[in-house]
Amino acid sequence: MISKVKQISVFIENKVGHLAEATDILAKNNINIRALFVYDSKEYAILRLIVDKPFETVELFRESGKVVRIKDVMVIEPIDEPGMMNKIFHLLAANNINIDYAYPYAKAGAPYMLVLATSDQEQAYQLISNSEYVISK
Amino acid sequence: MIWSTKETLDREEIRLIQTEKLKQTVKYAYEHVPFYQEKFRMAGIVPEDIQTLSDLTKIPFTTKEDFRNHYPFGLFAVPKEKIVRYHASSGTTGNPTVVGYTKHDLKVWKECIARIVSMAGVTYHDTAQIAFGYGLFTGALGLHQGLEKIGAAVVPMSSGNSNKQIKIMKDWGVTTLIATPSYALHLSEVAQSLGIDPVNDLKVKHGVLGSEPSTEAMRKKLNQNWGMQAYENYGMSELGGPGVSGECPALRGMHINEDYFICEVIDPSTGEVLPEGEKGELVVTPLFRQATPVLRYRTKDITSLDSSPCTCGRTTMRMSKIAGRTDDMLIISGVNVFPSQIEEVLLSTEGIGSNYLITVSKKGYLDKMDIDVEVTDSSLLDSASSLDNLINILRKKLHTVLGIHPSIHLVEPLSMEASKGKAVRVIDKRNSEEK
Ligand SMILES: [Zn+2]
Numbered sequence: 001m002i003s004k005v006k007q008i009s010v011f012i013e014n015k016v017g018h019l020a021e022a023t024d025i026l027a028k029n030n031i032n033i034r035a036l037f038v039y040d041s042k043e044y045a046i047l048r049l050i051v052d053k054p055f056e057t058v059e060l061f062r063e064s065g066k067v068v069r070i071k072d073v074m075v076i077e078p079i080d081e082p083g084m085m086n087k088i089f090h091l092l093a094a095n096n097i098n099i100d101y102a103y104p105y106a107k108a109g110a111p112y113m114l115v116l117a118t119s120d121q122e123q124a125y126q127l128i129s130n131s132e133y134v135i136s137k
Numbered sequence: 138m139i140w141s142t143k144e145t146l147d148r149e150e151i152r153l154i155q156t157e158k159l160k161q162t163v164k165y166a167y168e169h170v171p172f173y174q175e176k177f178r179m180a181g182i183v184p185e186d187i188q189t190l191s192d193l194t195k196i197p198f199t200t201k202e203d204f205r206n207h208y209p210f211g212l213f214a215v216p217k218e219k220i221v222r223y224h225a226s227s228g229t230t231g232n233p234t235v236v237g238y239t240k241h242d243l244k245v246w247k248e249c250i251a252r253i254v255s256m257a258g259v260t261y262h263d264t265a266q267i268a269f270g271y272g273l274f275t276g277a278l279g280l281h282q283g284l285e286k287i288g289a290a291v292v293p294m295s296s297g298n299s300n301k302q303i304k305i306m307k308d309w310g311v312t313t314l315i316a317t318p319s320y321a322l323h324l325s326e327v328a329q330s331l332g333i334d335p336v337n338d339l340k341v342k343h344g345v346l347g348s349e350p351s352t353e354a355m356r357k358k359l360n361q362n363w364g365m366q367a368y369e370n371y372g373m374s375e376l377g378g379p380g381v382s383g384e385c386p387a388l389r390g391m392h393i394n395e396d397y398f399i400c401e402v403i404d405p406s407t408g409e410v411l412p413e414g415e416k417g418e419l420v421v422t423p424l425f426r427q428a429t430p431v432l433r434y435r436t437k438d439i440t441s442l443d444s445s446p447c448t449c450g451r452t453t454m455r456m457s458k459i460a461g462r463t464d465d466m467l468i469i470s471g472v473n474v475f476p477s478q479i480e481e482v483l484l485s486t487e488g489i490g491s492n493y494l495i496t497v498s499k500k501g502y503l504d505k506m507d508i509d510v511e512v513t514d515s516s517l518l519d520s521a522s523s524l525d526n527l528i529n530i531l532r533k534k535l536h537t538v539l540g541i542h543p544s545i546h547l548v549e550p551l552s553m554e555a556s557k558g559k560a561v562r563v564i565d566k567r568n569s570e571e572k
Contacts (some may be wrong), residue, residue: 067549100520
């Protein structure tokens with residue numbers, strides 16, 4: 001399985017409580033988190049989120065003064081066999097596509113799903129969906 | 138256009154005029170203001186000791202505190218019957234500084250402004266909107282009278298009511314904007330938010346800006362937003378208001394009206410006069426004032442002087458853009474740093490906001506500078522490396538300009554405005570810390 005989803009990135013200062021402050025906004029507005037990934041440096045963090053109501057979430061963050069970015073990423077469900085991730089990464093590398101970052105995504109009944117952001121989203125999507133490495137619908 | 142023949146005299150002729158007027162000014166101040174008699178007595182000099190321009194250094198400085206201590210009329214040289222106008226500076230603390238004008242003082246003031254607006258290319262064909270606040274502040278009425286003198290049509294808007302400012306600019310065909318640089322920038326943004334593009338929909342071509350220091354980056358932004366050329370000018374209420382100097386089209390500093398002002402640059406810590414070209418505190422002696430004569434006024438503004446010939450044809454000395462205030466200067470590990478230098482770097486860097494906070498502290502025996510910068514461009518969030526890149530670019534640029542390596546901290550946009558307010562931009566913790 002492969003699909004496109006909206007990912008939200010939020011800039012957060014690397015200080016105690018700032019992450020909770022951001023997720024407060026989601027909790028208060030009944031927004032459900034499907035996947036969450038925090039990149040953090042010494043100074044700052046980028047919170048990456050996949051939620052059930054992405055556009056509403058962007059508005060809420062903007063209203064509270066946050067720097068927010070929305071962008072398409074893909075979610076893939078590889079076939080549950082050893083070496084399958086390795087094949088997918090080689091497929092992309094062979095086509096000169098760089099993987100910017102990847103993080104797990106959860107769904108009931110699916111053992112392993114992954115969010116992928118790459119240097120060429122469109123081509124990566126085509127390559128993976130035409131491959132036999134992901135579970136077909 | 139060059140308004141007066143006094144702007145193109147030989148340097149030697151200028152010095153002769155200054156010497157003659159200086160002798161008169163010193164004698165006049167001494168004879169009419171007890172404050173100067175006392176100052177001269179303390180310094181052990183008499184007016185006759187001042188015979189040449191280099192004798193100027195014998196005269197003690199006058200400061201803002203002197204004005205405050207003699208509030209309201211202690212430094213006045215004429216009785217009330219001779220005064221036709223008062224102005225004052227906004228005193229954020231304590232008494233304001235009051236200056237008076239006789240009919241003669243107003244006449245000279247108009248002449249100085251006429252020269253400065255002419256330098257900026259304004260003529261009787263132009264319509265000038267004054268977006269300075271009217272009132273005790275010298276800026277609005279000062280420019281107003283000088284613009285009338287050259288025959289320009291004046292629109293006395295005062296500051297505020299930005300939507301109306303834009304409407305009148307558009308409907309009345311305003312060509313010249315008189316404002317502070319920050320208000321001019323604000324007005325351009327208001328116009329854009331109303332769906333009016335100042336470059337194509339308005340006719341503003343000249344910006345005569347002053348009363349607060351600004352950076353080259355700010356000028357670039359103003360020129361772009363308005364489709365105009367922004368010119369700066371200099372003055373302060375204690376010196377009679379704007380009219381001390383202004384920029385010509387060469388934009389190589391502000392030409393000083395030298396037949397009315399003597400400018401010196403001193404080392405702010407020792408009071409020693411510095412050679413031409415060196416940066417220091419500007420000291421000004423106006424050469425005409427009847428109501429409130431001032432000798433060697435310490436402006437606290439940092440600049441340098443240049444008497445080399447200018448391509449515009451004027452021969453008068455130029456002072457460089459104000460680099461900061463002596464009050465604002467930070468000494469970081471022996472290096473002089475002005476917040477304005479940092480602001481210039483920040484304004485010319487993409488992806489960050491205009492607010493910043495500088496914190497200076499001690500780490501052991503060393504000074505440490507931290508700068509909080511707002512992230513505003515969301516496209517930087519696509520990869521962490523673009524944010525790290527931004528930090529590196531800022532560090533490099535700041536090192537080139539300042540000669541020191543500050544630590545850069547990226548912060549969320551609203552955090553600074555909400556918690557610390559826009560006005561506080563520097564926090565110096567060095568004196569409050571132990572060790
Ligand atoms: Zn010039």
